[in-house]
Amino acid sequence: MADNHPAAHPLEIGLDAVQSLEAFARACARLRVDRSYADLRRAARPRPLPAATLSDLLNAKSTPTRDTVITFLLACGLDGEAQRPWLTAWERVATAHQPRPASAVRVREARPRLLGVHAAIQIPGAAGELPPYVPRDLDADLRTALTAAAAQGGFVLLIGGSSVGKTRAVYEAVHATLPEWWLLHPDPGATPAIAAHAEAPTPRMVLWLDELQRYLNHPTGLPAGTLRRLITAGTVVVATLWPDEYNIRISRPRAGEPDPYANDRDLLGLAWSIEVPEMFSRAERRRGETLAGTDQRIRVALDTADAGFTQFLAAGPALIRRWTGGNCYDKAVMTAALDARRVGACQPVTSDFLEAAAPAYLTPAQQATAPPDWLDRALSYATTLVHGAAACLAPVPAGMGLIAGYVPADYLHQHALGTRRTTVLPDLVWTTLTTHHHPDDRLALAQNAERRGQPAHAIALYQRAADVSGSWFVNARLADALAGQGRVEEALQGLREHAATGDGNAAIRLADMLAKHGRINELHDRAGSGDGYAASWLADVLAKQGSVDKALQMLRDRAATGDGNAAIRLADVLARHGRIDELHDRAGSGDGYAAIRLADVLAKQGSVDKALQVLRDRAVAGDGDAAHWLADMLAGQGRIDEAIQILRDRAATGDGYAAVLLTDMLAGQGRIDEAIQILRDRAATGGTYAAFRLADVPVDVLAEQGRIDELRDRAAAGDGYAARRLADMLAGQGRIDEAIQILRDRAATGDGYAAVLLTDMLARQGRIDELRDEVAAGTFYAVESLRRLDQAG
Incomplete structure (x- = not known):
C-alpha cells in the first residue's frame, strides 16, 4: 500500500451512481480523505502527479486521462482489482x-443470449439463463488482444466449432475489459449500415459479428x-468463426480457378485470431470444479464423459x-433441412420445402404408408426443446402465431457437415431448392450446385x-455455366444483352468468351464499332495466330484514341515479340508502361544499365511507377543507397x-529509426496508411535492438505486448522491481496475460507476500502460483 491513510471503501462511495465529471471528482475527493x-x-x-493535475481532477476542471486516474488510485492505496x-x-x-449510435447499447447492458451465447441445459434447482463462466486458458490472450485493439482499433477473431464456448468467452472478455463502450450488433444483411458507420465512426465502439460466416455469405x-476503415478509426471488431469456414476462406485457389474468397482472405488477414479448443483442459476442469457447487449444470457437465463440457x-x-433416434419421417424432415443448409441455404427453410424434399429420404414403402399428419408430427418432434436449451429445428417467426421457416441448430449442422460431407444430395432436393429457397441464398446455392456437379x-x-439482381458477377457465372454445358450461344447472347446496356464487365466477359471460342468475325465487328475490350482480345488472338503486325496496328489505333488498356496490351505484345525499337519510341514519347516493359526486357537481356537509364528518364519526368520500379531494380543490384534516395x-x-x-x-537494412520517423512524418500530415503501418512496427524488432525507451513509449500508449516484452528485457537485466511494476500496471488495466506473467515472476522470485496480495486482490492466476509454491515448500 502507498501509505497508512484509511481509504474510503468503493461501495460506500457509490461508484455505480457516478455519471458526470463532477460526481467523479466528488468520489475522488472522498477517496483522498485527508491526504x-x-x-x-x-x-x-x-x-x-503534479499539483495542477490533482487540482483539475479533484475540482472537475477537465476529464482526467486514464493514466492520471490510475496514478491517483495507486497514491490512495488502491491497486489491482480494487481499481x-x-x-x-x-x-x-x-x-x-459521445453520441449514442443507432441501435447500440453499452457493453455492460448487452444480454449474452441476444449476442449469440447458446442457452444452457435446464436442471432442477439451477437458476438463471446461464451458469457461471468457467475461466478458459485462452482468456489471457483474448483480453490482451482486446486491450490492444481498444488502444488503436483492431479485429479479434475466435475460431472454433459450434458450442465450444467461443461466444461466451468473447462476451465475458469484452464485458470485463470494455464495459462502457458502445456495442453494435448488426444483422448479416446490414452491410450499408456498417459501411455508413465506417465513414462516420463513433468513438469507443465494439462491432459484434458473431458467426462471421453469416455476414460473409450474405x-x-x-x-x-x-x-479496415473501422479498425483505422479505432473500432474494436469481435467475431467468431467455425474452423471449416475459416480454412476454406484463407485457402488460395489453384492457378486459373476463380477466387470467390479473395475479399474474405483479405478481411481475415486483419484479424488477431485465437483458437478455441473442442475440449476443456485439465486446468479448465479444475476451475470448473471450484464452481460446480454453485450451479448443478456445471457439476453434471463435468461428470459427462462422452461429450465436451x-x-x-x-x-x-x-x-x-x-x-438419429426419431422415426423415419422425423429424420427425413430434419435431414432435408440439414442438407439444405449444407449446400448454402442459410435462411430459414419453409414447411413447403420440407414437405416436398422429405420424400427423397424415404423408401417407397415409407412414402406409401405415411400417416396424413406426418409433416406436422415431424415438425413438432424437431422443434421440441431438448433439456430446455435447444431444438433440432428452431422456428423463425413471420409475425404473431406465424412461422416463416425453420433453422437447424448450429451444433447439429456442424455435426451433419462432418457425417454427410461426401453424401450426394438427392436430385429431388436440388429440384425443390430451385423452386423453394430464400432469394438471399440463391447465389450460394448456385455456386454449391456447380461445385457439386449439378x-x-x-x-x-x-x-x-x-x-x-442483374449483377455482373451473376451474369458471368451464368455465362460460364452455360458455356461449360456446351450452350455457348445462350451464354454469348446473355452477355451481348447486358453489354448493350453499357455494362462494361459484361463487355469484357463477352470479348473473352468470343476469343476463347474462336468467334473472330464478331470480335472484328465489335472492335470496329469501338469496343476496346474486343479490340484487345482480337489483337491477342491475331498475335497467337502469327498475325503480329496486324495485332500491333490494331492496338496502336486503339491506344491513339486514349484507350489505356490497349496501350498496356500494346506494350506487352511489343515486349513479347522483341520489338525493342518501338518500345523505345513509345517510352520516349511518354508511355510509362512501355518504359517499364522495355526496362524489363533489357534487364533480362543483361543490359541492366540501359534498363536503369530508361526508368531513370521516366522517373525524372515525374513518373511515380517508373521511380518505384527503378528503386526495386537498383535494390536488386545491391545499390541500396541509390534506391533509398530515389524513394526518399x-x-x-x-x-x-x-x-x-x-x-x-x-x-x-536495420535502419529502424529512419523508418519510424518517415512513418511519423507521413502520419502527421494525414497519411492514414502510414499511421496504420507505424502502429505495426514490430515490437519484437524494438526488443531485439534493445530499444527500451521506444518500448516504454509504446507501452505507455497502451500496447500490452510492448509492455510485456519491456518487462522481460528489464528482468533479463536484473531490474526485477521495474519489470514487476510494469506488469502490475498492465494487469491493473485488465491485461490477463500480464497478470499471468506477473504472478509467474513473483513466484520465481519467491515474493510470497506479494503473491498473497495478488490473491487477495482477486487475481485468479495468483491462486495457482501460490498453491504450487506451497506444495513445493
Missing part, C-alpha cells in the same frame, strides 16, 4: 458526451475495406441423439439470380506508396 497534495505526490507511482470500479466509472464519464458481403451445456449431444440446377439458380525524393513529393516502400527498405 494533502504533497502526500499524494510522494505516493504517486510510476508517474508524477476496476473506479476505471469503469471514469470511462463512463469520459464517454458520456449477398451484400462484408468488404475488407470497410473493416460446453457442448453438453448447450445440449449438443442430445440434439444428435434426437436426430450444372443443370446451377444454371437454373443462376438464371433466377440474374433475372432479379518521391516520398518528399507526397508519394505515399514510395514512403511505404522506403520504410520497408530501411527496416530491411
Whole structure:
C-alpha cells in the first residue's frame, strides 16, 4: 500500500451512481480523505502527479486521462482489482458526451443470449439463463488482444466449432475489459449500415459479428475495406468463426480457378485470431470444479464423459441423439433441412420445402404408408426443446402465431457437415431448392450446385439470380455455366444483352468468351464499332495466330484514341515479340508502361544499365511507377543507397506508396529509426496508411535492438505486448522491481496475460507476500502460483 491513510471503501462511495465529471471528482475527493497534495505526490507511482493535475481532477476542471486516474488510485492505496470500479466509472464519464449510435447499447447492458451465447441445459434447482463462466486458458490472450485493439482499433477473431464456448468467452472478455463502450450488433444483411458507420465512426465502439460466416455469405458481403476503415478509426471488431469456414476462406485457389474468397482472405488477414479448443483442459476442469457447487449444470457437465463440457451445456449431444433416434419421417424432415443448409441455404427453410424434399429420404414403402399428419408430427418432434436449451429445428417467426421457416441448430449442422460431407444430395432436393429457397441464398446455392456437379440446377439458380439482381458477377457465372454445358450461344447472347446496356464487365466477359471460342468475325465487328475490350482480345488472338503486325496496328489505333488498356496490351505484345525499337519510341514519347516493359526486357537481356537509364528518364519526368520500379531494380543490384534516395525524393513529393516502400527498405537494412520517423512524418500530415503501418512496427524488432525507451513509449500508449516484452528485457537485466511494476500496471488495466506473467515472476522470485496480495486482490492466476509454491515448500 502507498501509505497508512484509511481509504474510503468503493461501495460506500457509490461508484455505480457516478455519471458526470463532477460526481467523479466528488468520489475522488472522498477517496483522498485527508491526504494533502504533497502526500499524494510522494505516493504517486510510476508517474508524477503534479499539483495542477490533482487540482483539475479533484475540482472537475477537465476529464482526467486514464493514466492520471490510475496514478491517483495507486497514491490512495488502491491497486489491482480494487481499481476496476473506479476505471469503469471514469470511462463512463469520459464517454458520456459521445453520441449514442443507432441501435447500440453499452457493453455492460448487452444480454449474452441476444449476442449469440447458446442457452444452457435446464436442471432442477439451477437458476438463471446461464451458469457461471468457467475461466478458459485462452482468456489471457483474448483480453490482451482486446486491450490492444481498444488502444488503436483492431479485429479479434475466435475460431472454433459450434458450442465450444467461443461466444461466451468473447462476451465475458469484452464485458470485463470494455464495459462502457458502445456495442453494435448488426444483422448479416446490414452491410450499408456498417459501411455508413465506417465513414462516420463513433468513438469507443465494439462491432459484434458473431458467426462471421453469416455476414460473409450474405449477398451484400462484408468488404475488407470497410473493416479496415473501422479498425483505422479505432473500432474494436469481435467475431467468431467455425474452423471449416475459416480454412476454406484463407485457402488460395489453384492457378486459373476463380477466387470467390479473395475479399474474405483479405478481411481475415486483419484479424488477431485465437483458437478455441473442442475440449476443456485439465486446468479448465479444475476451475470448473471450484464452481460446480454453485450451479448443478456445471457439476453434471463435468461428470459427462462422452461429450465436451460446453457442448453438453448447450445440449449438443442430445440434439444428435434426437436426430438419429426419431422415426423415419422425423429424420427425413430434419435431414432435408440439414442438407439444405449444407449446400448454402442459410435462411430459414419453409414447411413447403420440407414437405416436398422429405420424400427423397424415404423408401417407397415409407412414402406409401405415411400417416396424413406426418409433416406436422415431424415438425413438432424437431422443434421440441431438448433439456430446455435447444431444438433440432428452431422456428423463425413471420409475425404473431406465424412461422416463416425453420433453422437447424448450429451444433447439429456442424455435426451433419462432418457425417454427410461426401453424401450426394438427392436430385429431388436440388429440384425443390430451385423452386423453394430464400432469394438471399440463391447465389450460394448456385455456386454449391456447380461445385457439386449439378450444372443443370446451377444454371437454373443462376438464371433466377440474374433475372432479379442483374449483377455482373451473376451474369458471368451464368455465362460460364452455360458455356461449360456446351450452350455457348445462350451464354454469348446473355452477355451481348447486358453489354448493350453499357455494362462494361459484361463487355469484357463477352470479348473473352468470343476469343476463347474462336468467334473472330464478331470480335472484328465489335472492335470496329469501338469496343476496346474486343479490340484487345482480337489483337491477342491475331498475335497467337502469327498475325503480329496486324495485332500491333490494331492496338496502336486503339491506344491513339486514349484507350489505356490497349496501350498496356500494346506494350506487352511489343515486349513479347522483341520489338525493342518501338518500345523505345513509345517510352520516349511518354508511355510509362512501355518504359517499364522495355526496362524489363533489357534487364533480362543483361543490359541492366540501359534498363536503369530508361526508368531513370521516366522517373525524372515525374513518373511515380517508373521511380518505384527503378528503386526495386537498383535494390536488386545491391545499390541500396541509390534506391533509398530515389524513394526518399518521391516520398518528399507526397508519394505515399514510395514512403511505404522506403520504410520497408530501411527496416530491411536495420535502419529502424529512419523508418519510424518517415512513418511519423507521413502520419502527421494525414497519411492514414502510414499511421496504420507505424502502429505495426514490430515490437519484437524494438526488443531485439534493445530499444527500451521506444518500448516504454509504446507501452505507455497502451500496447500490452510492448509492455510485456519491456518487462522481460528489464528482468533479463536484473531490474526485477521495474519489470514487476510494469506488469502490475498492465494487469491493473485488465491485461490477463500480464497478470499471468506477473504472478509467474513473483513466484520465481519467491515474493510470497506479494503473491498473497495478488490473491487477495482477486487475481485468479495468483491462486495457482501460490498453491504450487506451497506444495513445493
